[in-house]
Amino acid sequence: MVADVSLFQQVSAVAHRSVTRTLRQRGLLVFPVLFPLILFAINGSALSAATHIHGFPVSNYRDFALALPFIQGALFVSISAGTDLARDVETGFFNRLALTPLRGSALLVGQLGGAFVVASIQSIVYLLVGIATGVGIRAGVGGAVVLLALSTLISFGFACLGCLIALRFGSGEAVQGIFPLLFVLVFLSSSSLPRNLIKTDWFREVATYNPVSYLIEGVRSLIITGWDGEALALGFGFAAALAVIALALAERAMRTRLVRT
Amino acid sequence: MSTSSPAIEVEQLVREFRKGPRAVDHIDLSVSPGEIYGFLGPNGAGKSTTVLMLTTLLPPTSGRATVGGYDVVKQGAQVRASIGAALQEAALDPILTGREHVNLQATLQGLAKADRKRRADELLERVGLTEAADRRVGGYSGGMKRRLDLALALVHRPRLLFLDEPTTGLDPQSRSAVWDEVARLAHDEGITVFLTTQYLEEADVLADRVGIIDLGRIVAEGTPAQLKAQIGSPSVEVTPVEQDAGERLAELLARFGELRQNGRGSVTVQLPGGESELAEVVRVLDQAGLRVELLQLHQPSLDDVFLAKTGRKLEGAGEEVEEEPAGRGRRLRRRGR
Numbered sequence: 001m002v003a004d005v006s007l008f009q010q011v012s013a014v015a016h017r018s019v020t021r022t023l024r025q026r027g028l029l030v031f032p033v034l035f036p037l038i039l040f041a042i043n044g045s046a047l048s049a050a051t052h053i054h055g056f057p058v059s060n061y062r063d064f065a066l067a068l069p070f071i072q073g074a075l076f077v078s079i080s081a082g083t084d085l086a087r088d089v090e091t092g093f094f095n096r097l098a099l100t101p102l103r104g105s106a107l108l109v110g111q112l113g114g115a116f117v118v119a120s121i122q123s124i125v126y127l128l129v130g131i132a133t134g135v136g137i138r139a140g141v142g143g144a145v146v147l148l149a150l151s152t153l154i155s156f157g158f159a160c161l162g163c164l165i166a167l168r169f170g171s172g173e174a175v176q177g178i179f180p181l182l183f184v185l186v187f188l189s190s191s192s193l194p195r196n197l198i199k200t201d202w203f204r205e206v207a208t209y210n211p212v213s214y215l216i217e218g219v220r221s222l223i224i225t226g227w228d229g230e231a232l233a234l235g236f237g238f239a240a241a242l243a244v245i246a247l248a249l250a251e252r253a254m255r256t257r258l259v260r261t
Numbered sequence: 262m263s264t265s266s267p268a269i270e271v272e273q274l275v276r277e278f279r280k281g282p283r284a285v286d287h288i289d290l291s292v293s294p295g296e297i298y299g300f301l302g303p304n305g306a307g308k309s310t311t312v313l314m315l316t317t318l319l320p321p322t323s324g325r326a327t328v329g330g331y332d333v334v335k336q337g338a339q340v341r342a343s344i345g346a347a348l349q350e351a352a353l354d355p356i357l358t359g360r361e362h363v364n365l366q367a368t369l370q371g372l373a374k375a376d377r378k379r380r381a382d383e384l385l386e387r388v389g390l391t392e393a394a395d396r397r398v399g400g401y402s403g404g405m406k407r408r409l410d411l412a413l414a415l416v417h418r419p420r421l422l423f424l425d426e427p428t429t430g431l432d433p434q435s436r437s438a439v440w441d442e443v444a445r446l447a448h449d450e451g452i453t454v455f456l457t458t459q460y461l462e463e464a465d466v467l468a469d470r471v472g473i474i475d476l477g478r479i480v481a482e483g484t485p486a487q488l489k490a491q492i493g494s495p496s497v498e499v500t501p502v503e504q505d506a507g508e509r510l511a512e513l514l515a516r517f518g519e520l521r522q523n524g525r526g527s528v529t530v531q532l533p534g535g536e537s538e539l540a541e542v543v544r545v546l547d548q549a550g551l552r553v554e555l556l557q558l559h560q561p562s563l564d565d566v567f568l569a570k571t572g573r574k575l576e577g578a579g580e581e582v583e584e585e586p587a588g589r590g591r592r593l594r595r596r597g598r
Binding site: 005009013020021091094095259260 | 361
């Protein structure tokens with residue numbers, strides 16, 4: 001009656017739990033979706049004068065601003081994924097799982113299943129709200145699909161980062177502690193202005209070296225430019241690098257945390 | 262594992278934490294198949310650390326242990342496959358239902374799909390959670406959580422069960438329900454149970470044999486009856502009406518046996534001659550005209566055993582020690598004693 005459990009079965013079981021948890025906690029879905037949209041509404045109105053700057057790429061600031069919610073949403077995903085895992089460590093649920101034949105990699109990937117659902121839902125909502133408020137996707141329907149793929153990849157990368165912190169420190173507070181840091185990274189990027197229009201030298205330098213700029217510009221290019229190969233390559237490149245590095249480090253942290261004889 | 266070989270065998274097991282004392286200090290023990298072994302001690306004595314090592318969740322610093330015939334260091338996967346464990350604090354997900362917990366556990370333990378539902382129904386009924394099975398665990402009482410925890414430990418039909426303080430924080434009714442189930446598992450199904458507890462009564466009622474651990478060392482081991490017999494005689498506790506009569510009371514009772522002054526004038530004296538000496542105690546007090554507020558005969562208890570072996574009462578003994586299970590790691594800190 002007891003058989004070997006395949007990796008796929010293990011991932012599916014953990015992912016099912018993660019998705020179930022996520023869908024039952026409406027707060028995890030509503031606030032990460034709502035907060036970036038509120039900022040989108042404020043920025044779209046308050047910063048609209050920026051479009052008068054010579055060389056600004058669009059005439060409607062909302063077109064420019066729509067990329068930001070996708071990144072902010074990704075930050076929320078990182079916090080919720082990491083907090084969930086940290087809570088498992090804190091409550092001992094992690095020990096319960098460790099006593100089963102569950103593999104660490106299956107636990108990590110399964111845990112990210114919930115993050116994937118949140119990321120997908122919120123990306124679709126941001127896109128629909130943007131379109132409903134008059135934002136056009138210059139890259140067309142295909143571009144919208146690519147945009148969803150890129151934003152989900154970005155969310156996945158940040159979720160891996162959240163899991164890494166959770167596994168490294170085993171504390172929800174530590175995961176939440178990185179949130180302000182990530183937010184600073186977002187604001188020190190090209191989130192509000194194109195890099196070439198940032199007048200303050202140090203800010204422009206920081207934004208240029210800040211990988212978040214390229215994540216935002218990748219998403220934004222599909223909305224305001226169309227098919228921009230360089231922006232997309234950089235966007236996907238940095239997102240994939242974040243995901244791969246954070247996942248590898250999280251996997252290592254999982255092995256350390258899941259020390260079983 | 263043959264029926265004659267021990268279900269659990271521990272030799273000179275040690276666990277040290279960085280910058281901390283030895284949480285477990287060269288312990289030896291052996292548990293027979295089908296036996297309920299009670300591991301009794303105050304908070305911070307090393308009970309949970311021992312359980313973590315025996316369940317493969319914490320590598321020993323030195324020593325050797327086999328569980329179900331498998332070495333806990335070299336054959337961890339086989340050990341985990343043969344044991345069920347309900348560790349300290351029922352580790353449950355408040356968002357999931359009881360049935361979802363059992364299903365998750367059954368899947369991860371490799372039960373065939375067709376067997377999962379049947380096993381879930383069977384276990385939930387056994388622990389009295391059939392009606393609550395589809396409710397979220399966040400709404401369960403402490404007793405219900407503990408019973409679900411026990412059901413989860415049994416999903417894959419283990420032959421050995423580790424229960425780390427399974428009734429801590431439960432009301433008497435819930436505690437009794439857990440005791441009944443544990444006794445049934447051992448006596449009807451032949452499951453070996455390794456049970457840690459800080460409750461004397463729990464060890465006394467449930468355990469076939471008891472190991473008493475303090476400061477990481479096993480200070481006594483045997484059946485409850487054997488341990489109590491080591492203490493031998495009953496004792497009588499006398500509390501005078503006037504607290505300042507304690508010294509005089511001690512002088513009067515010294516003739517009977519070993520004395521212990523409990524504070525507020527109260528004195529406990531061993532009665533080597535047995536209960537029959539109680540009448541003489543009353544006569545002596547009466548002749549001396551000493552007014553008594555309370556006179557209580559104590560049969561030897563496991564607390565007396567603990568007191569005799571460590572010089573402290575079990576209740577409150579752990580308050581000098583802080584043990585912090587920090588997720589998968591543990592830190593141990595002791596205040597100066």
